Amino acid sequence: MKFFRYIKNIFLGIWHLLQGMYITMLNFVRPKLTEQYPENRGKHVYFERFRALLTMPHDENNHHKCTACGICMNGCPNGTITVISKMENDPVTGKPKRVLDKYLYDLGGCTFCELCVRNCPFNAIVFTNQFEHSVFTKERLVKQLNRPGSSLAPKPVQKPEVKVSNGNVEGPALHKGQPVPPEKTQTI
């Protein structure tokens, strides 16, 4: 009996080894996952939420949406963002008003946590997929996001949906991407 078990175990072992070889052969003939980077430049599609570079979108009239409120600067955990503002007279009302002078972004210190984009009440900054960052000196990693000569986009006719309640700024941007709090369920 023991002898038959010995023989049976040998054949069972061989069968299991062959099963393993079948699986590796499937791997061998499968299309390869390797992305060949410099060749697939411009062809490869990155996923939507890929965060690579902070940018400030400008429209065709060289307008951006940044009001220089500084929420992003204060919210940044690494001090990556520096918002430099200046006072200017509003051409409509004639009153002095704070406008953006320079929006400096230090790529070298950024951890791509996206707190700045989520906290921006005006959707003035976004992350893009452009990931080719390498430069030769550390100083060149500091980028100015607003274009020269750009200005704040004029207010639309309707007032923007910014309400002030209990001292908190509540805008549409604030809740973007945040999970809806679950409803209370009764537990027995």
Next chain:
Amino acid sequence: MWSFSELTEWIDATLRSLMGDGWALFVEFVLIGVAVLVAYAVLALILIWVERKVCGFFQCRLGPNRVGKWGIFQSVADMIKILLKELIRINRSDKVLFRMASFFVIIGSICTFAAIPFAKGLQAIDFNVGVFYVLAVSSLGVVGILLAGWSSNSKYSMIGAMRSGAQLISYEISSGLSLMAIVVLSGSMQLSEIVAQQADTWFIFKGHIPAFIAFVIYLIAGHAETNRGPFDMPEAESELTSGYHTEYSGIQFGFFYLAEYLNMFIIAAVATTMFLGGWQPLHIAGWDGFNAVMDYIPSFVWFFGKTFFCVFLALWVRWTFPRLRIDQLLNLEWKVLMPICLVNLILMAIVVIL
């Protein structure tokens, strides 16, 4: 089928007409030596590239693909790199043995390489005890490995060398016994004679079940002897850094590396010669048209085709099976493979008598 003996006889006749017999023989020896060394080096480069490419494919990646088209010059670049590296002197090592060990390994490998019949009429060494010679010379590598481990004054190398001594000497037995099965079948130990007998049917078909069992056992034992696949105990990158050649650098490491790859080729080539008909084309009795077509394919294509099939099998096994522990490894040899081999030898004798 065109024979390489026409070429070699023409060279012999030309040399003898130009100079005396002694000098002609001397020039021929030098030519053969150079040819074997060049073939050895070129095959090693090809094998390293094939191995890296196939390994990559098994792991769902592309392997080397930067140097040349599909990375075909990758191993040439590696060779240039390894030739330019410094030979590091190991403190308090046995200098003479340390330098000698890598030569032992590679000389054993080259001597075995020279005995393989590559094509019709293309065989450098053809003894009447060819199988015996192959087994004897290929085990010279164990001496080199033991010396390398002993002389390099390192714990890792020492353990690797001891493991490899245990492993290689054990697996010599079953590889020898499985080749004996074919020697029983053919009645000859001469490699050219063994190949010539397989002109009609390869031994793996002619020998029925015992030949097939011997083939499988020879491949298993061969993988173990080349320190590859699931049997890489002597090198054991994960626990011994790289075993017996941990302390080597530059071209001396290159010698170990070359010998390892060429041993893989030699095991495959001996398996081809003994079981798969060497350079003989595939003939099926009765199919005369098919046989005639097969004869048009040159003999070295047959040989290298079969050999690279065996090499691919080795790589396939390497990336499939989990590694064995050293005691499991020796259990496998002494408790499973060797008894099967002995029974198989008796079975083969019965097949031959009937």
